[in-house]
Amino acid sequence: MYFLDGLLAKQIVNRTMKIIGHNINVMNNHGIILGSGDPHRIGEIHEGALLAISQQRTVEISRASEDTLQGVKAGINLPLHYKGDIIGVIGITGEPKELGHYGELLKMTAEIIVEQANSIELAQWQYRQKEELIIEMIKSDGPFTSHQRNWASQLNIDLDTPRVAAIIQVQADDEETAANSMLKQILHLLETPSRGNLVAMTSMTELVILKPAFLDGKAWDATLESERIDQLIARLPIEMRKRLKISLGHFFAKPQEINRSYQTALETLSIGTQMRPEQSKYLYKDFSLLVLLSSLKGNWRGQELVSPYQALISADKNGQLAKTLTCYLQHFGDQQQCANALFIHRNTLRYRLEKIEKITGSNMQKLDGLLQLYLGQVMLTAQ
Incomplete structure (x- = not known):
């Protein structure tokens, strides 16, 4: 994969013309001038470049012969190579005898510029491909497809590594661009060193991390992972920590269930931010019941579940x-302990409990009735 476009040609012209005081032209592999010290020549066909490409050699054009070729002035034209292929030509305007000692130097300089630009482009392409794969992993359900496995193989990613999802979110306020810049700084910290993390930005203010689950090499340890999150937060400037929210999802043993881990991280972030806005770290294990119940939101089953407590x-x-x-x-139905905690007589407590039963229609002497009130309370509190 390579490219030689107008922007890169202009860069070659600008940098090489600083070396010598002669005009420089850069042509693509079709002989079209992409960059030149003389902007009027851009877009013209350079027959000297076509000769250099077809004959695969340096072509010198003297003053005497410059009128015999289209779009050509006296000078030398040297093929530019990238990974063994001719991708274009660099031309130096002037008397060939005076330019001989410049030719190879400028050719080498131009090829280095092309190689650097293509290396950057390749790295960016690989990063984009990696990001797209990660996003597909967290959104797709079921076993990994052969396409995903081939895709991952090309990027040197092992899909069978057990992973757990975490989400980092920067509170945007009114400056989304500033939040995005902050997120990129965090992304750099996560990749230096990477420790096998797969990181992708899912929005201007949010990124997902698919972390190797077995930090000790043996088993999943949520406490150890929590400590790692604390270490990351400690590396950040204080003003950045204030705007940061991190959630850690549930670990699922099957690697193809990483999308479920991501969903639990997403729900944990939403619930944690709502219930404990002063915190910056939220763990699935601290909100697991709410996360599991979250799928009932807006569902008729969920509405029925909360209706007694809502009443x-x-x-x-x-x-x-x-x-x-x-x-x-909180006292697991122990009336005496409950009455003591409320500083009321047991008869007063009994009267209140009977009133609760009458309003809600729930029998608090049975587990089903008590459980429905508890779950309804939990769900409404989290809304």
Whole structure:
């Protein structure tokens, strides 16, 4: 893969004309002038370049013969090579006898510029391909396809490495460009050293990291991964930490389930940011029940699940009954401990519990009734 376009030709002209005081032309492999110290010549066919390409050699054109060829002035024309192929020609205007000692130097300089530019382009292309593969991995469901495996193989990525997903989000405020710049700094930290991370930007303010799951080489350890996140945060400037949110998803044993890990990281980030906005790190294990229930949002099943607790909230004007229910759940239905914690008599507690049952229609003496109230409370609290 190579390229030689107008921008690169202009760069070659500008840099090589600083070496000598002669005009420089750069032609593509069809003899068309892409760059020149004389802008009026850009776009013309250079027959001297066509000769150099067809004969695969340096072509010298004297003053006496310059009128016999189209778009040509006296000078020398040297083929430019990249990986064994002729990709164009560099021409130096002037008397060939005076330019001989410049030719190979300028040719070498031009080829170095082409090689550097193509190396950068190749690296950028590989990065874009890697990013696209990562995004496809977190959005697709089921086993990896043969196309994905071939794609990964070309990029030296092992799809069978167990991974867990994490998400880093920068709070955009009103300056999305500044947030994006901050995110790129974080991306650089994650890739230096990479430790096998697969990183991709999913938006101007968010990136996903598919991290190797077995940091100790043996098993998944969420606590160890949490410590690594703390280490990353510690490397960041204080002003950057204030705008940063990081979530760690659940680890799924099958590598092809990395999309599920990503979904849990996404839900963990959403729920954690809502419930604990003062924090910057959110772990799936701390919000697992809410994450698992999140799929019921907007679903009729979810609406039915929260309806008893919703009825309680609507009827409980001063919040006393909701506070009583929370205390009762925290003490696992132990009425004496609950009454002590609320500083009320057991008969008062019993009266409140009966009132809760009447409003919600739930039998709190049965696990089903108590569980539905608990789950309804959890889901409404997270909304």
